[in-house]
Amino acid sequence: MEKLKSTFMKIVDNRIFCMVWLFIGVGYITWFGALKVTYLGESFARFVKTASVIAMVHPHLYTLWVVFVIASLWLNISYMYRHNDYNGKVGKVSMYLGFVCIIITKIIPHEDDFNWRMVVHWTAALAFGVFCAASIILFLINKSKNNKRFLFTLLFFIAVLVVMLVLLILFKENGAIETLPIWATYLILYLVNFTNVYK
Numbered sequence: 001m002e003k004l005k006s007t008f009m010k011i012v013d014n015r016i017f018c019m020v021w022l023f024i025g026v027g028y029i030t031w032f033g034a035l036k037v038t039y040l041g042e043s044f045a046r047f048v049k050t051a052s053v054i055a056m057v058h059p060h061l062y063t064l065w066v067v068f069v070i071a072s073l074w075l076n077i078s079y080m081y082r083h084n085d086y087n088g089k090v091g092k093v094s095m096y097l098g099f100v101c102i103i104i105t106k107i108i109p110h111e112d113d114f115n116w117r118m119v120v121h122w123t124a125a126l127a128f129g130v131f132c133a134a135s136i137i138l139f140l141i142n143k144s145k146n147n148k149r150f151l152f153t154l155l156f157f158i159a160v161l162v163v164m165l166v167l168l169i170l171f172k173e174n175g176a177i178e179t180l181p182i183w184a185t186y187l188i189l190y191l192v193n194f195t196n197v198y199k
Contacts, residue, residue, distance in 0.1 A: 012075055012078070012079075013079065013082065015079075015193075015194070017075070018075045018076050018079045018193065019190075019193070019194055021071055021072045021075045021076065022072055022075075022076050022186060022189060022190060022193070022194075024068055024071075024072060025068050025069060025071070025072025025073065025076075025186065026072070026182075026183065026186040028064065028065060028068045029051075029065065029068070029069065029179065029182055029186075030179070030183075032051060032054060032058075032061060032062070032065050033046070033047050033051060033054070033175050033176070033178075033179050034046040034047060035054055035057075035058065035061075037049055037053065037054050037057045037058075038057070039053055039056070039057065046175075047174075047175040047176040047179070048174065048175055048176075049173075049175050050173055050174070050175050050178050051065060051175070051178065052105065052109070052110035052121065052122070052125060053110060053173075054175070055105075055106075055109060055110065056109060056110055059109070062106065063106060066102055066103060066105075066106050069102060070099050070102065070103075072186075073095070073098075073099075073132060073185075073189075074095070074099070076189040076193055077091075077095050077135055077136070077139075077189065078095075079193055080139065080189060080192050080193055081139065083193070084139070084143060084192070086139050086142055086143070088138050088139065088142060090134075090138060091134070091135045091138040091139055092135070094131045094132070094134040094135040094138070095131065095132065095135040097127070097131045098127070098128045098129075098130075098131030098132035098135065099128075101124040101125070101127040101128035101131060102124070102125075102128040104120065104121075104124035105121055105124045105125050105128065108120050108121050108124070109121060110122070129181065132185065133157075133161060133181065133185070136157065136185060136188060136189075137154065137157065137158070140153055140154035140157065140188075141154060143198075147198055149197060149198050150198060153188055153191070153192075156184070157181075157184055157185075157188060160180055160181055160184040161181055163180065164177055164178075164180045164181055167180075
């Protein structure tokens with residue numbers, strides 16, 4: 001059992017393995033968001049409808065979306081924590097709560113009518129974003145104490161989240177706006193895990 005655990009840890013701590021999953025995650029998210037969909041009898045261009053709406057048209061592809069998001073974020077957030085000597089329990093708990101929330105969005109899909117299922121779905125979707133963002137923000141806050149580049153990254157990430165909220169208020173539900181913080185998250189993970197920007 002210990003040998004199996006050791007082998008598993010070697011795989012999930014492999015730099016190339018984590019990088020490949022990072023690219024798989026962001027690539028699939030981008031491709032999924034770019035799907036053209038016909039919704040309520042109307043055809044929409046790429047990046048107009050949110051992942052939740054696209055999931056109504058392509059439920060099986062959304063299942064893969066959930067799997068790839070969880071796998072890529074778990075591998076790379078965990079890798080980031082380990083290789084930067086960060087053991088924040090709150091950050092880890094936030095990450096796992098985020099994963100639970102995104103699974104809920106699959107179990108209880110979006111609906112057109114306002115009802116309890118729609119409320120649960122969108123609450124879970126928003127909670128996923130909040131919890132996953134928290135797992136990144138807490139790490140950046142901790143590391144920014146000794147490295148200003150982490151502070152600049154933290155300010156950048158917060159700015160992206162603020163811009164997203166403003167755009168959502170102005171334009172309401174939109175796929176491209178929804179994807180902004182996800183792209184920012186993957187960019188930060190790439191810079192921290194696979195470049196020397198913060199060395």
